[in-house]
């Protein structure tokens with residue numbers, strides 16, 4: 198996943214697309230093919246994708262297409278989907294294809310081949326100037342607010358740039374020596390129901406783990422990861438424990 202590193206400083210949610218700029222057939226085919234390359238967090242959980250013209254969805258942005266994501270329900274299934282699709286988001290940024298996660302998507306089909314609808318992402322051809330160029334362009338928490346006991350400044354500066362629903366950044370990391378726990382901090386926002394916000398935050402945690410794995414690779418760490426849970430017990434939820442070699 199290291200090849201996705203440079204896209205971290207480039208990607209942004211693209212919500213406004215220039216109608217004169219379209220994806221070529223080759224670009225669409227490459228985007229679709231990359232879905233088959235995504236690395237899962239939990240290989241046992243089935244995931245399926247469908248690309249449809251955006252007009253067939255309730256997405257209100259003028260993107261050319263939407264990707265509908267369906268998955269097998271199981272522990273951390275939404276986190277797994279966040280982990281996988283963030284790779285796609287970053288890859289498409291490298292091709293000047295803009296993406297926006299669209300949590301408010303309402304699919305016509307809630308089930309498909311026994312899998313449940315998880316999330317929608319809209320995408321379309323964008324221009325170089327639609328993307329970011331530097332870390333200063335991001336509105337994110339400072340690293341001190343998300344990671345205690347951080348042993349490597351660069352690692353923290355990369356992962357803090359991860360996107361999340363309503364920019365809620367629900368991740369908290371606690372490090373002691375070579376081991377750290379990644380938590381989902383529970384919270385609420387006035388504009389979303391508690392149920393929806395919780396669901397999005399589970400996807401956000403997968404996005405964060407994707408950034409974390411890219412950052413660990415970029416910084417030269419080998420690690421083992423033990424996954425936690427997507428359950429809703431307690432004030433914050435242990436999603437993963439990492440141990441650096």
Ligand SMILES: Cc1cc2nc3c(=O)[nH]c(=O)nc-3n(C[C@H](O)[C@H](O)[C@H](O)COP(=O)(O)O)c2cc1C
Nearest residue numbers: 209210298299300301360361362363364397400401
């Ligand atoms: C799970 C998820 C759901 C999202 N849903 C929406 C949405 O429904 N509408 C929207 O405009 N943006 C949505 N976003 C985009 C976030 O608002 C955006 O990623 C965040 O504000 C950070 O901004 P950036 O992506 O430009 O870095 C969503 C993001 C995630 C991760």
